[in-house]
Amino acid sequence: MKRDLFDGVAVFVEVARRRSFTAAARELGVTPAAVSWTVKQLEARAGAPLLARTTRDVALTEAGRAFLDHAASGAAAVNAGLEAVQALGGRPAGRLRLNIPSVAQGLLEPLIPEFCAAHPEIELELHVEDRLVNIVEDGFDAGVRIGEMIAADMVAVRLTPPSTFCIAGSPDYFARHGRPERPEDLKAHVCVNFRQSARGGLYRWEFEDGGRDIEVAVTGPLIVNTNTLMLSACVAGVGLAYSMTDLIAPLIEAGLLETVLGPFMPENPGLFLYFPSRDQVAPKLRAFIDFATARLR
The missing domain is CATH 1.10.10.10 (Winged helix-like DNA-binding domain superfamily/Winged helix DNA-binding domain)
Incomplete structure (x- = not known):
């Protein structure tokens, strides 16, 4: 050679x-x-x-x-x-690159200062995007996604328990437009649409009715590609938003948002951290997994 x-x-x-x-x-x-x-x-x-x-x-x-x-x-x-x-040395060190969706940003942000203080030899790099990426080809150590979106050949570690999706709107919006009582009523409402990638289609809102799955294509004046933008527009009264209940709980408690169509909302499996299947997990990644799971659970 x-x-x-x-x-x-x-x-x-x-x-x-x-x-x-x-x-x-x-x-x-x-x-x-x-x-x-x-x-x-x-x-x-x-x-x-x-x-x-x-x-x-x-x-x-x-x-x-x-x-x-x-x-x-x-x-x-x-x-x-x-x-x-x-890994044989067991010292968590080096750059740890994580790809996370905007829905996980609010959950992970409070952990960052403490994690960085606890592991000064780890350089944490967070890349926020909602399009589905190949974490191996793009050079990430791990990613975070809703459980159902993770490929079967990946190792998945639960970060949050299962929860439900919800439809949310501002009190001002409901005062002006009324409240939908069934999923099909959304055809007459203004909604904030979500596009996961530049070339992807608009997300169709999903519901359950008596064991039957329903998808509704909503319309409105705004299309976004991050959960953060969608919720800020929703709070401002631009339209209704489709999100995970856990993520908007603080906005509901603050009186900024209210939910509708609860009986029709499906459950989601929660957020998972995932990475390629390997015999050994690098100490830097193991340190983050242990830290995040201990606090988010």
Whole structure:
């Protein structure tokens, strides 16, 4: 085996993942010039350009895409091996990257100061987005999602107990528009729509009626892609919102929101932290799991 066979592979994978030499250099803790030089040396050994560079963008060439298909899994395997070695030391340290939906943001925010104080050697990175991502391909250590949205090949750890969904509106909204009594009444109401990803469809509100599942396509003047925006618009009286009851409980207690259609609302399985199935869990991730489950439960 050639001595320099693996030189630059991890750097190339990072540039390809982020489509940026600067962002890759920041992640790797080196200069952009060092990243560029390393990739050029790898291309020289490969005998073909792997990245197409412009003044504004970095794109994979055909050879680069073919190389990435094989190199990414290899780099992930090497990283998993390093984490397994580090796990033997048992010291929670390093960068912990978590992908979380906006519905979990309010639950995790109160935990952050205490966790950072308890584990000063862990650099916690939280990326909030509601589109479904491949946490392995996007370089995350773990993610948080509602249980039913997690792939079967992932390890899932419960963070919150099961709860219900709810339809919420401001007192001002109900004073102006009245209250729906059945799911089909929502056709005559103003609602805040939710789109999970830029190319995805609008979320259809789900209900249960006598054991029968019902979906309603609602309409309104606003479409959002985060739970935070949806609830702020709901509080402002823009329209009704569909959310998890646990998340809006403080707004209900404060008198800012009221709920309707309770008998028709389905249960949700709660929030779970999930990560790829591995023989050993890195100490940094294990530290977060133990900390979060102890407090959220």
